[in-house]
Amino acid sequence: DQQVKQNSPSLSVQEGRISILNCDYTNSMFDYFLWYKKYPAEGPTFLISISSIKDKNEDGRFTVFLNKSAKHLSLHIVPSQPGDSAVYFCAASAQGGKLIFGQGTELSVKP
Amino acid sequence: EAQVTQNPRYLITVTGKKLTVTCSQNMNHEYMSWYRQDPGLGLRQIYYSMNVEVTDKGDVPEGYKVSRKEKRNFPLILESPSPNQTSLYFCASSSPGLALDEQFFGPGTRLTVL
Secondary structure, three states, rough: OOOOOOOOOEEEEEEEOOOEEEEEOOOOOEEEEEEEEOOOOOOOEEEEEEOOOEEEEOOOOOOEEEEEEOOOEEEEEEOOHHOOOOEEEEEOOOOOOEEEEOEEEEEEEEO | OOEEEEEOOOOEEEEOOOOOEEEEEEEOOOOEEEEEOOOEOOOEEEEEEEEEOOEOOOOOOOEEOOOOOOOEEOOOOEEEHHHHHOEEEEEEEEOOOOOOOEEEEOOOOEEEOO
């Protein structure tokens, strides 16, 4: 049973436009959510996180939104740049426990 | 430079031949973990360790062993590899002093079992 789902395996956007990556979860006990970014031949790197007590967290061009009632979070990248092309993983944890990852979404930003 | 290193980066082996993938971190992190990444399944945790001599199973521990004799090292052992263990493996570490979930990952080890 996949507790964290990223239903879009891939996403293509034009440079300068907004990228929106989505993630759904089923476990209502999750209280901390993260996004990781992965380039080919490298390990994932932490990008941004949000606690369940918030509904938005912003860091430069990256903003994560959390909708607890819908059990949905999204990552917005504005403006998108070619260097943002990577695989993005959504992850969640409950009370400091292990991380559960989604399947990943491959973002391609075209010049 | 703060980092997690893994060796080897690439390995092709045959069924049943024991192998070890090493993982080392230089950040004095207490928590270390192994994941495997497979298409359509994302990252799944194999084993984790909260500190020296403390290890526990993750979601997919079958066919794997780990040990944590020193804080910096967390090797992954496949006693009798099988083709279904062909995957991309990542080691990660973090510290409870930071957010435990904000893990630092190694560069990955691509394993092929024939």
